[in-house]
Amino acid sequence: MNTTPPVLSEAGPWAGSALSLHRQVAPLVRRLLNEADTLRVAVSRSAEGAWLVDAGIRVAGGLEAGRLIAEICMGGLGRISLVPSQGPSRLAVSVGSLEPVLACLGSQYAGWSLSAGEGKGAFHALGSGPARALAQKEALFAELGYQDQVADLSALVLEVDQEPPAEVIAKVMRDTGLPAGQLVFILTPTRSLAGNFQVVARVLEVALHKAHALGFDLTHIVDGVGHAPLPSPGADFLTGMGRTNDAILYGGTIQLYVRGSDAAAEDLAQRLPSSHSRDYGKPFGQVFKEYKYDFYQIDAMLFAPAAVTVSNLDTGRSFAGGAVNEALLYQSFGTQPAVGPA
DSSP: OOOOOOOSSSSSSTTTTOOOOOOHHHHHHHHHHHHHHHHHHHEEEEETSSSSEEESSSSSSOOOHHHHHHHHTTTTEEEEEEEEEOOSSSSSEEESSSSSSHHHIIIIIIOEEEEEEOOOEEEEEEEEEEEHHHHHHHHHHHHHTTOOOOOEEEEEEOSSSSSSOHHHHHHHHHHTTGGGEEEEEEEOTTTTTTHHHHTTTHHHHHHHHHHHTTTGGGGGGGEEEEEEEEEOOSSSSSHHHHHHHHHTTTEEEEEEEESSHHHHHHHHHHSSSTTTTTTTTTTTTHHHHHHOOOGGGGGGOOOOOSSSEETTTTTTOOOEEEOHHHHHHHHHTOOOOOOOOO
């Protein structure tokens, strides 16, 4: 067990923070491993000894598994629940955080690129979860000034439908400094119930990521809550990916509490919604197809919630921007609007 205190950058707003993502998340990871049967996930060990959690490849998984995995993605600093909803889905995912910047950008954001092999058999995934804060492979951590080294069990969530190859496991071991037996790889294909849920649960993270891209001062974000409709999983990867993205882009709503000037808060509320993108207005699957399935050709400003309210705690004023696009959600989710009695 590594009990060394966190080693923190000398610069950055979170330098000097004693908060450990791994202390927060450890009980959740252990619950996932210990209650695998109840959660309908399968736990195995790789040849190297790493823990592998199948949350929907060869097993059913489920909504509770997805909810728990989403909280693991947030480093134990998020609170996620299913709530009633109206429109094309009767359920929605509600997300809040104790420490939104570290939970969403320091853990949940899928920013660690992991690849192995070439050609048809190549493996590629973007890793999310608290293991990112150990590896420090992204420039974002230098900007935040945060590094977590308190870990006897760490997790990495991969949106894949196959187990990571030995090369990837070895890379994660090397970059985190952890032995295989202290690493948990959680595998969540988008077409599964659990995978579908944990993607929609990124509605708050998507908002914070765009706020960062717009240059908003992250230290001024005090608290935040997100809400997005939960579609049924698609029958294939592309349909599933399209629906989960549309749930956020056209159905996600965000409440952010900030400090600073009203001008900055109002500017964020106006520029944050997905409608401020050249690619807004079509189902994500169609946009993806039009760009010949090249994800990086899509306008980065599209990746944002549909509607946002920004409340300035210093002045008491609130500013709203964007709107839910219910018609497009019905189209994307493949749901027919309910017809009342004649």
